[in-house]
Amino acid sequence: MAPELFQPSGECPLPISQYPHVVMAHGGGGKLMHELIEKVFLHAFTNPALDARHDAAVLNLGGKRLAFTTDSYVVNPLFFPGGDIGALAVHGTVNDLAMCGARPLWLSAGFILEEGLGLDVLRRIVQSMQRAARACGVEIVTGDTKVVDRGKADGLFINTAGIGLIQHGFELGPRRIAPGDAVIINGDIGRHGMAIMAVREGLRFETAIESDSAPLAEPVLKLLGAGIELHCLRDLTRGGLASALNELALAAAVEITIDERAVPVSEPVKAACEVLGLDPLSVACEGWFVDLVPGHEAARAVALLKSDALGAGAAVIGHVTAGQRARVVVRSAIGVDRVLDMPSGEQLPRIC
Amino acid sequence: MAPELFQPSGECPLPISQYPHVVMAHGGGGKLMHELIEKVFLHAFTNPALDARHDAAVLNLGGKRLAFTTDSYVVNPLFFPGGDIGALAVHGTVNDLAMCGARPLWLSAGFILEEGLGLDVLRRIVQSMQRAARACGVEIVTGDTKVVDRGKADGLFINTAGIGLIQHGFELGPRRIAPGDAVIINGDIGRHGMAIMAVREGLRFETAIESDSAPLAEPVLKLLGAGIELHCLRDLTRGGLASALNELALAAAVEITIDERAVPVSEPVKAACEVLGLDPLSVACEGWFVDLVPGHEAARAVALLKSDALGAGAAVIGHVTAGQRARVVVRSAIGVDRVLDMPSGEQLPRIC
Numbered sequence: 001m002a003p004e005l006f007q008p009s010g011e012c013p014l015p016i017s018q019y020p021h022v023v024m025a026h027g028g029g030g031k032l033m034h035e036l037i038e039k040v041f042l043h044a045f046t047n048p049a050l051d052a053r054h055d056a057a058v059l060n061l062g063g064k065r066l067a068f069t070t071d072s073y074v075v076n077p078l079f080f081p082g083g084d085i086g087a088l089a090v091h092g093t094v095n096d097l098a099m100c101g102a103r104p105l106w107l108s109a110g111f112i113l114e115e116g117l118g119l120d121v122l123r124r125i126v127q128s129m130q131r132a133a134r135a136c137g138v139e140i141v142t143g144d145t146k147v148v149d150r151g152k153a154d155g156l157f158i159n160t161a162g163i164g165l166i167q168h169g170f171e172l173g174p175r176r177i178a179p180g181d182a183v184i185i186n187g188d189i190g191r192h193g194m195a196i197m198a199v200r201e202g203l204r205f206e207t208a209i210e211s212d213s214a215p216l217a218e219p220v221l222k223l224l225g226a227g228i229e230l231h232c233l234r235d236l237t238r239g240g241l242a243s244a245l246n247e248l249a250l251a252a253a254v255e256i257t258i259d260e261r262a263v264p265v266s267e268p269v270k271a272a273c274e275v276l277g278l279d280p281l282s283v284a285c286e287g288w289f290v291d292l293v294p295g296h297e298a299a300r301a302v303a304l305l306k307s308d309a310l311g312a313g314a315a316v317i318g319h320v321t322a323g324q325r326a327r328v329v330v331r332s333a334i335g336v337d338r339v340l341d342m343p344s345g346e347q348l349p350r351i352c
Numbered sequence: 353m354a355p356e357l358f359q360p361s362g363e364c365p366l367p368i369s370q371y372p373h374v375v376m377a378h379g380g381g382g383k384l385m386h387e388l389i390e391k392v393f394l395h396a397f398t399n400p401a402l403d404a405r406h407d408a409a410v411l412n413l414g415g416k417r418l419a420f421t422t423d424s425y426v427v428n429p430l431f432f433p434g435g436d437i438g439a440l441a442v443h444g445t446v447n448d449l450a451m452c453g454a455r456p457l458w459l460s461a462g463f464i465l466e467e468g469l470g471l472d473v474l475r476r477i478v479q480s481m482q483r484a485a486r487a488c489g490v491e492i493v494t495g496d497t498k499v500v501d502r503g504k505a506d507g508l509f510i511n512t513a514g515i516g517l518i519q520h521g522f523e524l525g526p527r528r529i530a531p532g533d534a535v536i537i538n539g540d541i542g543r544h545g546m547a548i549m550a551v552r553e554g555l556r557f558e559t560a561i562e563s564d565s566a567p568l569a570e571p572v573l574k575l576l577g578a579g580i581e582l583h584c585l586r587d588l589t590r591g592g593l594a595s596a597l598n599e600l601a602l603a604a605a606v607e608i609t610i611d612e613r614a615v616p617v618s619e620p621v622k623a624a625c626e627v628l629g630l631d632p633l634s635v636a637c638e639g640w641f642v643d644l645v646p647g648h649e650a651a652r653a654v655a656l657l658k659s660d661a662l663g664a665g666a667a668v669i670g671h672v673t674a675g676q677r678a679r680v681v682v683r684s685a686i687g688v689d690r691v692l693d694m695p696s697g698e699q700l701p702r703i704c
Contacts, residue, residue, distance in 0.1 A: 022469040027499025040475055041495055044482040045461070049493040057493035059458060061517065064414055070460035070513055071496045106411060108422035109397070110511045112464070117374040123392055130396040141401040141409035143393055144423045146509075147379025148702060154504040159462045159496075161422055161513030165413065350500060 027074075028345025029238025029284070034247070053251060054173055055099035055235065058166065065166035067102035069093060072159040076350040078125065081195045082210030083286075085158055086128035088352060091215050091286060092237065093162040094136045098217040099233040099289065101172050101224050102164025104136060109143040109160055114153035122156065129158075136215040138162070164217075168224045174251030176231040181320040182298035183256060184291050186219060186305050187212065187313035188264035189241055193283035193348050194272040203275060207268045214287030219308040223291065228301050232292045236285040237352055239343045243282070244290060245328045246342040255323020258330045258340065262317045281330070282343040284351040292320065379426075380697025381590025381636070386599070405603060406525055407451035407587065410518065417518035419454035421445060424511040428702040430477065433547045434562030435638075437510055438480035440704060443567050443638060444589065445514040446488045450569040451585040451641065453524050453576050454516025456488060461495040461512055466505035474508065481510075488567040490514070516569075520576045526603030528583040533672040534650035535608060536643050538571060538657050539564065539665035540616035541593055545635035545700050546624040555627060559620045566639030571660040575643065580653050584644045588637040589704055591695045595634070596642060597680045598694040607675020610682045610692065614669045633682070634695040636703040644672065 025032040042050065049057035056069030073089040083091075090107065097104040109129065113122065133140050170176075191212040198209055216235060223230060232252075234244045241263070249256045258281075265280045273280045287310065293301050298316050305311030328340040377384040394402065401409035408421035425441040435443075442459065449456040461481065465474065485492050522528075543564040550561055568587060575582060584604075586596045593615065601608045610633075617632045625632045639662060645653050650668050657663030680692040 020471055022465045022467055022471065022474065022499055024467055024499055024501065026465065027497060033497060036471075036497060037495075040471070040478055041461075041463075041497070044475075044478045045485075045492040045495070047491045047493060049458075049491065050495070057458070057460075059493065059515075061413070061418075061457075062416055064416060066413075066515075068458060068460060068515060069494050070462045070511065072462040072464050072498045072511060074464060074498045074500050105413075106401075106409070106420060108409075108420060108513045109393075110422045110424040110462075110513075111393075112424050112426060112509055113374045113378065115374055115376055119372055119374065119388075119392070122374065123396075126392055126396045133397075139399045139401065140397040141399060141411065142421050143389075143397070143402070144511075145379060145385060145388060145393070146424045146426045146702075146704075147374055147376055148426050148506060148509075149376065151503065152506040153509075154500060157464055157498075157500075157505075157509065159422065159424060159511035159513075161460045161462075161511075163411075163418075163420060163515065350498075352498075 024349045025345040028349060029243045030343040030345025032345050052173060055096040058100055067097045067100040067164040067166055069096040070159060070161040071096065072157060073352060074157050074350050075352050076154060077199055078155055080199050080211055081208055083213040084125060084128050086125035087132040088213050088286060089158040089160045090129050090132035090136060091213050092352060093160040094138060094215045094217055095235045097162050097164035098220045099235055100166060101168050101170060101220060102166045103221060104138045104162055104164040104217050106141045106163045107133065107138050107160050109140050109158065111145045112153055112157040113147045114155055115147060115150040117155055136217065170230055172230055172232055174232055174248050177248060177252035177254055177292050177320055179254060179320050179322045180295050181231055181292040182295050182316050183318040184298060184301055185288060185315060185317050186311040187288050188266045189285050189288060190265060190269040190280040190283035192286040193351050194269050196351055197276060198272060203272060205268050205272060209268045209272060212285050212287035214310055216289055219305055219310050222304055222308055223301060226304055228297050229294055230291055233289055235289040238284050239345065240283045240285060241281045242340050242343050249326045249328050253326045255321045256318055256328045257321060258318035260330050261333050262315055264313045264315060278347060281340060284348060286352065376701045377697040380701060381595045382695040382697025384697050404525060407448040410452055419449045419452040419516040419518055421448040422511060422513040423448065424509060425704060426509050426702050427704050428506060429551055430507055432551050432563055433560055435565040436477060436480050438477035439484040440565050440638060441510040441512045442481050442484035442488060443565050444704060445512040446490060446567045446569055447587045449514050449516035450572045451587050452518060453520050453522060453572060454518045455573060456490045456514055456516040456569050458493045458515045459485065459490050459512050461492050461510065463497045464505055464509040465499045466507055467499060467502040469507055488569065522582055524582055524584055526584055526600050529600060529604035529606055529644050529672055531606060531672050531674045532647050533583055533644040534647050534668050535670040536650060536653055537640060537667060537669050538663040539640050540618045541588065541637050541640060542617060542621040542632040542635035544638040545703050546621050548703055549628060550624060555624060557620050557624060561620050561624060564637050564639035566662055568641050571657055571662050574656055574660055575653060578656055580649050581646055582643055585641055587641040590636050591697065592635045592637060593633045594692050594695050601678045601680050605678045607673045608670055608680045609673060610670035612682050612684050614667055616665045616667055630699060633692060636700060638704060
């Protein structure tokens with residue numbers, strides 16, 4: 001491994017792990033991705049909105065508070081049980097806005113198409129995006145199309161960016177997380193990741209697993225509307241619950257303890273994870289989020305979530321303590337504690 | 353060619369040209385791209401902001417007027433004389449905001465990385481983006497990274513979306529174009545496209561051609577600040593001057609006549625176009641725009657542009673008439689008129 005590969009222009013003295021080239025795990029939502037973001041992107045682009053490391057940037061425009069976010073979607077396959085890349089590209093960006101407590105308003109859509117893609121495929125995806133956008137109450141107001149040569153993309157990639165309006169008075173974010181907070185989830189984890197993997201690996205289960213891809217703005221706005229004192233929201237995407245909680249523990253410098261028995265996981269997801277040797281806690285979701293609220297607000301928050309179609313499985317799954325170190329601990333069914341590490345990011349590539 | 357390929361789900365009755373699959377010309381800025389946008393994207397996503405077909409959507413947020421836009425960048429090669437994909441991804445989106453007369457404020461950056469890309473390459477590109485952003489006075493406030501398998505992308509693709517603030521009172525857009533308007537350009541056309549093509553084709557010229565990639569917000573804000581009555585602005589990207597003027601003529605239902613002798617083209621670009629059999633009028637630029645202003649404002653607008661570093665070559669190149677048909681006419685050096693068609697979009701793939 002040649003050290004000069006890391007410092008070609010003498011401009012950046014930060015080594016980045018032991019990899020001189022991009023590997024799949026750099027996109028997997030785990031340790032390597034966080035290192036890449038930290039050492040390459042945040043290092044270059046540093047500014048307060050970006051450095052807050054929220055799901056979306058919170059921006060002040062003449063007294064109005066905006067949320068602004070972007071995600072590219074490279075999921076493989078393009079269609080999967082419970083969704084497709086188009087609906088996912090709407091839900092994912094709407095959810096990043098929702099995690100700031102914003103009401104999503106407008107999306108952009110950038111398409112990178114591979115020469116040879118069937119226009120019928122493109123049409124189905126575009127129509128799915130439009131249905132998802134209408135269901136979320138957002139408009140796709142601007143777009144772009146690029147075409148690359150055959151073999152230089154994989155069907156199509158979609159980028160969506162989104163703008164939302166923040167109308168609540170809370171400051172949400174990891175900085176607000178405090179010992180005593182309850183950790184609440186709105187449903188059973190791992191369905192999105194396992195729906196994709198089942199298709200890719202050609203697995204068949206007694207009960208088909210459908211992606212949980214769904215828009216989260218309504219349940220969040222319901223919590224805010226009821227005046228629940230939310231401290232922090234985070235949707236579970238790449239790296240699943242393990243990645244989301246590790247990010248939060250690290251950013252807030254707290255210990256988060258999860259009761260494994262309390263984390264909802266469906267039987268088909270459990271079975272599929274066993275077959276593939278995966279931990280459901282590290283599997284991607286696209287329609288679930290954790291909210292951290294003061295302990296005394298937990299029961300009311302769960303009840304409110306349960307009244308929403310996307311919160312029927314809501315549950316308190318853990319709590320925050322000052323702890324010795326910033327980390328996530330999982331207490332097993334037999335009462336044994338283990339540290340839940342940030343996933344490496346290699347196991348579930350191109351899940352979104 | 354099977355008609356059923358066009359109507360797989362029975363949802364969309366619109367045939368799209370004779371192509372059942374995406375071809376390179378669908379991304380070339382010409383006829384096929386406009387047809388794709390019209391029949392697939394606008395058909396599905398229709399809403400007033402999108403249907404205005406401006407370079408950016410103009411949105412009203414509680415009395416503030418925002419511009420919002422997106423572009424993906426797939427330029428090949430990643431580095432070229434006068435620029436790279438990173439600076440281009442900043443300039444291009446800043447320019448789309450500027451074409452609404454907005455002051456660009458914030459960008460998002462979405463990266464799709466191919467497994468195996470050198471991290472040194474990524475660093476150089478990210479640093480170039482940051483330099484370009486700083487020079488434009490914009491901040492990159494939110495981002496995303498995805499990785500796809502080796503062979504499933506081409507090094508990297510970048511998407512930027514941007515938000516700008518509109519502080520002028522004009523309504524800019526094709527609808528404002530009127531007979532009697534002068535067509536003004538701020539410099540010599542075709543350098544970006546020919547810089548890329550020269551690298552790709554391995555051409556060497558006596559004078560190297562450098563891309564004209566540059567941010568256009570300052571000259572536009574200068575025109576607005578001086579109270580010039582701007583009717584419409586359009587930057588010249590894919591399809592160059594020919595594509596931009598045809599779009600405007602069609603949207604405004606006017607005839608635009610261009611005096612070929614008045615259009616600034618450098619000698620190296622002329623020479624390169626001759627070698628490759630290209631019309632400079634159809635070659636992409638990334639740092640030039642046309643502005644349409646009432647004839648009596650033309651001299652003042654040109655003088656103001658000439659006072660800006662990016663407007664030294666500013667010139668009136670044509671004018672708008674009611675005409676018989678919505679079209680663009682070029683008057684040659686010997687006084688012969690010819691219709692300047694929308695380019696087909698096949699000649700200069702992956703130019704931005």
